[in-house]
Amino acid sequence: MxxxxxxxxxxxxxxxxxxxxxxxxxxxxxxxxxxxxxxxxxxxxxxxxxxxxxxxxxxxxxxxxxxxxxxxxxxxxxxxxxxxxxxxxxxxxxxxxxxxxxxxxxxxxxxxxxxxxxxxxxxxxxxxxxxFAPFTAVHGVLIDIYGVGVLIIGQSGVGKSETALELVKRGHRLVADDNVEIRQEDYESLIGNAPALIEHLLEIRGLGIINVMTLFGASSIRSQKRISMVIQLEIWDEKKQYDRLGLDEDTMKIMDVHLPKATIPVRPGRNLAVIIEVAAMNFRLKRMGVNTAEEFSDRLTKMIEQGDLESQ
CATH class of the missing domain: 3.40.1390.20 (HprK N-terminal domain-like)
Incomplete structure (x- = not known):
């Protein structure tokens, strides 16, 4: 389209x-x-x-x-x-x-x-x-977190909109809720925005539709944002092995662009807004050349090697 x-x-x-x-x-x-x-x-x-x-x-x-x-x-x-x-x-x-x-x-x-x-x-x-850029639509929420465009996806009812509301309260900016229109403007750039009908609106189950700009001010919204990473929320599965170090880098393909993707399990007691906020900050660090998971892995490898040498 x-x-x-x-x-x-x-x-x-x-x-x-x-x-x-x-x-x-x-x-x-x-x-x-x-x-x-x-x-x-x-x-x-x-x-x-x-x-x-x-x-x-x-x-x-x-x-x-x-x-x-x-x-x-x-x-x-x-x-x-x-x-x-x-x-x-x-x-x-x-x-x-x-x-x-x-x-x-x-x-x-x-x-x-x-x-x-x-x-x-x-x-x-x-x-x-x-x-004339290629166009598609994705079910999810797009938030600008510290300048990083984070697309939050997951099955209906997992808590995407509620997490977005908490992020807005923490000073971040909503781009789109429920339906994100995405266009590919060049080879590696995806720009997301909200359909005109639901622009600035957020749907919270049990509360209804709220106008984010009216409640939190003009600084709480953006009309569009380049998508940098994807966060997938899913109900915690006890049988599934989740990444605990961050060495495994998953991606998600939208049109012709591969975006880094992280899967965050959801269960009571987890503060999803803070976790996603940290994920965005960690993404920025990686772009600056700082990879904490790799540094930890290298440090661990050196300690193991030193232990082997001492034992000899």
């Missing part, structure tokens, strides 16, 4: 000025790629990506203005096709008359931006990449 983006969305979001082709502002943009028609200005249209946004900068426009009148007319007509979602001219440069005429026949929106070509390209590309 991906979002639908049309040219009008860009006009509204980036405060671009529409100068011609108002009837085409509802054309759908189907790719995040943006084209700078350099070769096309020379007349080479064999591989013209006409379905992309076209960005004309200072270099392209200078070359265009150096052509004769017939060539300018022909280039503008070829650039403005029935599927081109828009032609953007950067740096606030004046739009040549040939583009106004071509827009009248094709309906292509002609847009001006006061910003530099590089800035327009980067901002639009980042926005479109975000909109």
């Amino acid at each position: 991906v979002s639908t983006v049309c040219t009008k969305d860009l006009l509204d979001r980036f405060h671009l000025q529409l100068v011609a082709g108002e009837e085409g502002v509802h054309r759908e943009i189907i790719t995040s790629d943006i084209s700078r028609p350099g070769l096309e200005m020379t007349g080479f249209f064999d591989y013209y990506p006409r379905e992309r946004l076209q960005l004309i900068g200072k270099t392209e426009l200078a070359y265009f203005l150096g052509l004769n009148a017939a060539e300018r007319k022909q280039r503008a007509e070829n650039l403005c096709t029935d599927v081109t979602p828009g032609i953007i001219i950067s740096r606030g440069m004046d739009v040549p008359e040939e583009f106004f005429e071509a827009s009248k026949h094709s309906g292509v929106p002609i847009i001006q931006s006061p910003r530099t070509t590089t800035r327009v390209l980067s901002r639009l590309t980042n926005y479109l990449e975000s909109k």
Whole structure:
């Protein structure tokens, strides 16, 4: 599932000025790629990506203005096709008359931006990449703990929302409860957010739905957060052997990204909020190069070796 983006969305979001082709502002943009028609200005249209946004900068426009009148007319007509979602001219440069005429026949929106070509390209590309990113949804809770995006999963009724409430009380920030929408923005980055319907809301059994922002303030919520690790809550199983050192590193795959995952058994008397809080801090330490479990294992190995030497 991906979002639908049309040219009008860009006009509204980036405060671009529409100068011609108002009837085409509802054309759908189907790719995040943006084209700078350099070769096309020379007349080479064999591989013209006409379905992309076209960005004309200072270099392209200078070359265009150096052509004769017939060539300018022909280039503008070829650039403005029935599927081109828009032609953007950067740096606030004046739009040549040939583009106004071509827009009248094709309906292509002609847009001006006061910003530099590089800035327009980067901002639009980042926005479109975000909109067209692969998308999925996961049943769980997403919390920002000390800057670490922690996705808490587990079977229904295990205590995910109650744990999230305790974490919010401890000063951490809620991103989403119950349903986490996740999009993959690049090869190793997953961004999670809440569906608009349940944004800022938390469901506590026996209490009902509460508004976290209303109760705890704006500092208690985030609209989105990069997911760094997964915590799975499960009912304590006496027959199961749980990791006691932290040497075993489990992972969970969401779309194309493998995330570190820890399984925390749930039983009365365990303070899950504190355990998850410490798990997030320990994750940060590992990213800084400090692995307590490995250090303990190395220390133990050295003591065993020293004991063997002394016995000899």
